[in-house]
Amino acid sequence: METILVKIDEESPDLDAIARAGEIIKKGGLVAFPTETVYGLGGDALNPDSSRKIYAAKGRPSDNPLIVHICRWEDIYKIADPVPEAAKKLADAFWPGPLTIILNKTDLVPKETTGGLDTVAIRFPVDKTAQLFIEAAGGFVAAPSANVSGKPSPTLAQYVAEDMDGRIEMILDGGEVGIGLESTIVSLTGDEPIILRPGYVTKEMLEKVLHKVDVDKTILDMNCHERPLAPGMRYKHYAPKGDLTIVEGSLDAVTEAICQKSCAAKATGEKVGIIATDETVSRYEKNSRADSIKSVGSRTDEDAVGHSLYRILREFDDEEVTVIYSESFSDSGFGQAIMNRLLKAAGHHVETV
Numbered sequence: 001m002e003t004i005l006v007k008i009d010e011e012s013p014d015l016d017a018i019a020r021a022g023e024i025i026k027k028g029g030l031v032a033f034p035t036e037t038v039y040g041l042g043g044d045a046l047n048p049d050s051s052r053k054i055y056a057a058k059g060r061p062s063d064n065p066l067i068v069h070i071c072r073w074e075d076i077y078k079i080a081d082p083v084p085e086a087a088k089k090l091a092d093a094f095w096p097g098p099l100t101i102i103l104n105k106t107d108l109v110p111k112e113t114t115g116g117l118d119t120v121a122i123r124f125p126v127d128k129t130a131q132l133f134i135e136a137a138g139g140f141v142a143a144p145s146a147n148v149s150g151k152p153s154p155t156l157a158q159y160v161a162e163d164m165d166g167r168i169e170m171i172l173d174g175g176e177v178g179i180g181l182e183s184t185i186v187s188l189t190g191d192e193p194i195i196l197r198p199g200y201v202t203k204e205m206l207e208k209v210l211h212k213v214d215v216d217k218t219i220l221d222m223n224c225h226e227r228p229l230a231p232g233m234r235y236k237h238y239a240p241k242g243d244l245t246i247v248e249g250s251l252d253a254v255t256e257a258i259c260q261k262s263c264a265a266k267a268t269g270e271k272v273g274i275i276a277t278d279e280t281v282s283r284y285e286k287n288s289r290a291d292s293i294k295s296v297g298s299r300t301d302e303d304a305v306g307h308s309l310y311r312i313l314r315e316f317d318d319e320e321v322t323v324i325y326s327e328s329f330s331d332s333g334f335g336q337a338i339m340n341r342l343l344k345a346a347g348h349h350v351e352t353v
Contacts, residue, residue: 022138037180070122102187183200
């Protein structure tokens with residue numbers, strides 16, 4: 001299969017190309033497209049064969065539900081029943097935007113799309129290219145991130161092409177995405193709203209709307225043995241090819257330990273990468289002997305850290321780095337999402353100093 005890559009300018013989009021992408025979806029094909037979070041791998045959410053193709057293209061476990069993307073609020077009533085007042089409040093506050101809401105599904109949505117569950121995950125992205133594409137595709141696009149399962153999610157079309165060339169019909173290249181981490185997922189199917197995946201929309205932001213929101217215990221607690229409330233939450237995700245270790249503790253102790261570990265790894269022939277911050281990068285440059293030192297931005301700018309993380313992991317893959325050390329980050333606010341992704345990328349390998 002030849003994969004066509006089309007550049008899309010959000011300010012002046014190629015509507016003919018977007019229409020062609022929509023027709024591919026309607027005929028059962030797959031198209032990767034930009035959103036404000038990461039690139040999505042889209043198929044017809046109402047066509048079970050399309051969902052099977054998405055799982056096959058990604059090598060994704062079929063019990064890991066797909067998110068259904070919509071482009072009109074009222075379309076939620078076609079795929080979810082009931083739609084509680086809490087969902088309306090969240091939509092008013094955060095849609096379109098980086099929030100996914102889980103509700104009970106209608107029969108219109110096949111279980112091939114929902115990982116066999118009776119619930120459906122729904123998102124209304126703010127990205128204009130995404131909205132135009134979803135409309136052209138019929139209004140309901142199932143889309144996980146557009147990467148091979150387990151690898152870092154793509155924030156640039158070039159990384160979509162690396163993973164998906166020859167596997168899908170088209171890639172809509174909208175440039176680098178804005179947020180860089182996947183959407184927050186909140187379930188409204190139980191007694192209390194519960195966050196199943198942290199993201200840019202934080203617990204604090206959600207509680208301003210719903211007053212009380214729980215967080216699934218498996219999100220950050222590597223020692224928690226409770227069953228996750230959504231399939232896929234315990235899969236190793238977002239992982240670079242190199243072995244990633246998170247080092248936590250006081251900043252001075254962390255930088256000293258990473259420098260020591262880097263020097264020791266270099267002595268055994270490893271190619272070493274370090275995920276640094278603006279505050280610490282010069283220390284690693286002086287003392288670590290690492291092959292590649294990359295700053296995710298200032299520790300005080302979580303937006304910059306989230307925006308940079310997946311790109312840096314992909315760059316380490318390009319450089320064939322074999323061992324990676326990363327500082328840890330705050331586990332509150334948007335930092336919770338950053339740490340969630342880092343922990344998954346590291347297979348929960350954390351060393352405390």
